[in-house]
Amino acid sequence: MRIGVVGVGGGGSALADALVADDAARADGYLAAAVALDTDAGALASLDGVAEDHRHLLGAVHVDGEGTAGDADLAAEIAREERPELRAAVDAVPVGSVDATLVCAALGGGTGAAVAPAVADLLDQLTGSPVYAVGVLPGTEEAGGDGGAVGVGDPARVKGGAGDGRGDEGAEADALDGPDRPLDSNAAGAVRALAAACDDLVLADLDVWRAAGAPYAAAWPRLDADVAARLGALFAAGEASDPVPERVLDASELGNTLGAGGVSVLGAAGTAVDNGRREGVVGGLLDRIAGADDPEVDEGEAVSAAANAARKAVTHRLSLACDPTSASRAAVVFHAPPAWLSRRGLERARGIVEDETGVPQIRWGDLPDPRADEFRVTVLLAGVTDCDRLDDLGDAIDPTRLG
Template sequence: MRFFVIGFGQAGGKILDMFIENEKMRGSNIRMRWLAVNSARADLLGLKHVPMQDRILIGQTIVKGHGVGTDNKLGAKITQDEIETILNAIDERGTHDLDAFLIIAGLGGGTGSGGAPVLAKHISEMYSEPVYAFGILPAPEEGKLYSLNAARSMISLMKYVDNLILFDNGAWKFEGMSLRESFAKINDEIVRRIALLARAGEPLEGESVGELVVDSSEVINTLKGGGISSIGYATSLAETEQKRGFSFFKRKREEQLETIESDKAIKIASLVKRAALGRL
C-alpha cells in the first residue's frame, strides 16, 4: 500500500524513523514518500533514517526551534501559520500514485497533537486520496494534561480523517518496567502494525506478487466511513506440509484434504480471535 507518511511531532517522527529502518533491514521495496515535521530542532536532528531533505522545522519565529512543550493549541497555531510550507513539500514529492495519506502523531503532546488535525484538514481538502491518522494515546501515568490533549486532538482529528487508528500506550506497559523503559518495545509494536498496512499488496524486492494477500483496496474499504480503529496482531508458526503416501482410494484422499482445509480454517479463525482480543 503506497502511503505518504507524515511523522508529526516527537513521537510521530520517531515512529517514522523506526519504520524506515525496519523496512530497509527487511529489504523491502519501499514505495512510499514521507516527511518528518516538528517544532523542536533537536528532535529532528536526532532522527537517523529520515533523510535531511525530508525534515521540516516549523514555528522558528515563535518557539525558536525549542518545541511547544505540551501546548497543543500553540502546536495547532504554528501548523496553521506554516501550512503552505508543509503542503508545498508534499506536492514537491509527488502524489500521483498514492493510495492514501498517513499522519502519525502522539496525541498527548503539543506539536503532533495540535498540528495533526490542522494538517489532516488541509490534506483532505486538497486531495482525493483517503487520509488516515495513527494516533498514540498517552498512558495514565503521563498525567492529566496529556489525557486532555489527547481528547481534544481525537475530537478534532475525527472531523477530517477517513479513519483514526489508535494505539494505547497504557495497555502496553511491560511488567517490571517503567513507562519510559517500555517505550522502545512499545514503538516496536507500533511499527509492526504500520508495516502490516504498508505491505498490503506490495511485492518484496524482486517479486511480482504482493507480500500480503490483502490488497490496498481492501484496506481502504475496511477503513472507509470514518470512526476509530485499532490494529490487532498475532502470529502462529506455519506447519510444513509433510509428504503423504499415494492413496488408491479417491474418497479417502478427499477426506484427508477436507480435514486439512478444515484445520486451516480453524487455525485462521483462532489467530484472528487472538489478534482481536490482545492488547491494542
C-alpha cells in the first residue's frame, strides 16, 4: 500500500519521522510523502526524516512557536483560522498517486487532539482515497503534557515548562504549579473526532511501552519505532517484489480490513531465526560478493517459530489492551527469511490467529526478506469493540459507536 503521511503535533510528527526511517530501511518502500504540522517550532526543528520544506509551523500569531501547552480549545481555534495554511501544507501529499493517507497524532496534547481531526476532514475532501489515523493515547499516570511533543530524547522537545508530559519526577512536580492540562479529556474528544473524520482509527497506548515505574520519556521513542515498524510491515507487504511473496496482502485487502469501523489495534512479535548470513563487516562483504546460501531449515522448527510469534502477537503484544475476540476483521503479515516461510508454518500461524480472534478468513500476506533475523508476525485487528482503556477515558467511549 502506497501511503502519504501527515504528522500533527509533536507526538504525531515524531511518529511520522519514525515512518520515514522505517521506509528508508526497507527494500521495498511504501511512503510517497511525509508532512509535519506543529505549533512548536523547536519540535519541528528536531525532526530528522521529514524534509524541511515539508515542516509547517501553525499558530505563530497565537503562540509564537511555543506550542499550545495542551490547550485543545486554542488549537481548535488555530485550525479554524488557518485552514488555508493546512490545505497548503497537505498539498505536498500526492493524493492522486497514493492508496491512502495516514494522519498521525498523540491525542493527549492540544495540537494533536484538535488539529488532527481538522486535517483528516480536509484530506477526506481533497482525495477520493481512504484517510486513516493512528492516535497515541496518553499514559494513565502522565503529568500534564503536550501529548508527546517532548520526551522523545531530543532537548529541543523537552521545553515548555510545567506538565510537559515527560512523566518524570521533575515534570510531575512542575505540573503542580502549571496549567490544568486534561490529557484524558483531550484524548477522549480526539478519539471521537478522528473516528468520525477517518475511515479507520488505529490506537496505541503509551502505557504499553512504558516499563513499570519508569519515566514516560523513555517510552516515547520505543513507541515511535515499534508502531512505525508494525505499520510499515502492513504497508510494505503489498509493495514487495524481490523475493516474490507467496501471497501478497495488497492495498485493497488491507483497505477492506480497515473498513470495519470502530477502532483498530496492532500486534507484533518475533522469534529469532538463522538467516544464513555471515557475521561482522567481513562476513557481510563476503555475502555481497559471493552470495549467501539459504539456511537449511527443519520443517518442525519453521512451524514452531511461526506459531510462537503468532500467538504472542495476538495475545501479548497489542498496541492497545483489548479482547481480541471482539475484533470483526483481521489481517496478518509474516516477515522472515524465505527458507523459514514454510506453507505448513503459515497455515499453523493463521490458524492460531483465527482461534484467538474468532475471525474467519483472515487476510494475510508474506514478506520474504533474506536479511531478516527473526520470524516476525504483525497482526491488524479491526473493528475492536471491547477495550477497558477506552471506557476509562473521560466520559466512557463506546467503541461500538465509533466509525
